Amino acid sequence: MKTMKEGEWISLDTNKKIWSHFYTVAPLVVIGTKENEEYDLAPKHMVTPLGHENYFGFVCTPDHSTYHNVKINKEFTVSFIRPNQVVLASLAASQRCSKLNDTKPVIRDLPTNKATEVDALFISDSYLVLECQLDRIIDDFGSFSLIAGKVIHARIQEDSIRVSDKDDAQMIYKAPLLAYLAYGRFSEIRSSKAFPFPKDFIQGGLVEKI
Numbered sequence: 001m002k003t004m005k006e007g008e009w010i011s012l013d014t015n016k017k018i019w020s021h022f023y024t025v026a027p028l029v030v031i032g033t034k035e036n037e038e039y040d041l042a043p044k045h046m047v048t049p050l051g052h053e054n055y056f057g058f059v060c061t062p063d064h065s066t067y068h069n070v071k072i073n074k075e076f077t078v079s080f081i082r083p084n085q086v087v088l089a090s091l092a093a094s095q096r097c098s099k100l101n102d103t104k105p106v107i108r109d110l111p112t113n114k115a116t117e118v119d120a121l122f123i124s125d126s127y128l129v130l131e132c133q134l135d136r137i138i139d140d141f142g143s144f145s146l147i148a149g150k151v152i153h154a155r156i157q158e159d160s161i162r163v164s165d166k167d168d169a170q171m172i173y174k175a176p177l178l179a180y181l182a183y184g185r186f187s188e189i190r191s192s193k194a195f196p197f198p199k200d201f202i203q204g205g206l207v208e209k210i
Helices: 065-073 083-092 105-109 168-174
Strands: 024-026 029-035 038-044 047-049 055-060 075-080 112-114 121-123 128-141 144-156 177-182 185-189
Touching (some): 029 055, 029 065, 029 121, 038 065, 038 105, 055 065, 055 128, 065 075, 083 105, 083 177
Antiparallel strands (some): 029 038, 047 055, 075 128, 112 121, 128 144
16 A cells, blocks of 8 residues: 555545545434334434424434334434433344344343323433424435434523523533444543634524523
8 A cells, every 4th residue: 555644635535435445424313213113313423403493313224123113103212311321222132032022131121211292212411302293204315314303392401502691612621422433433522612603693593581
């Protein structure tokens, strides 16, 4: 292989999947769905608000039960877990048991609560929980799909809510955020700095009164 100089660009072959060659920062959430007479939980990191209105989306594949659960029941939950709960996300990704109707027995042992407005579970002690109704599914991003939902109910832990007279840096330090470094690593975010917006720049995410 050619020796690269510091700062020199390396071309990636876009005829192949490029994402495993570097790290990117993403949230890590757990999606909750109803599955037949049971419930399912699955970790996802390809997730995002869809604009500044109350819409939320995540990437899934028809190869996974989460996709079909949402398509059938038209609802789901989103648990934004804390750094000390990352093992719960790992357990939620456990293999299914074919002897038990292809279910995940571990789900029954995870600390969960029942959602208020949808028929699904969420991870207890998450700092933020969204309950969503399916808005649409957009297929054919290769073998993946974008699942978009409208947030119909949301709740947040008191230590994580933004208020105008609260020091944001101190809040994040005391209630750190979980970041997933795709693929295969995670980090706890405690340290943060205010973004240097240009003068008179209007932010889309201004803090509003509750």
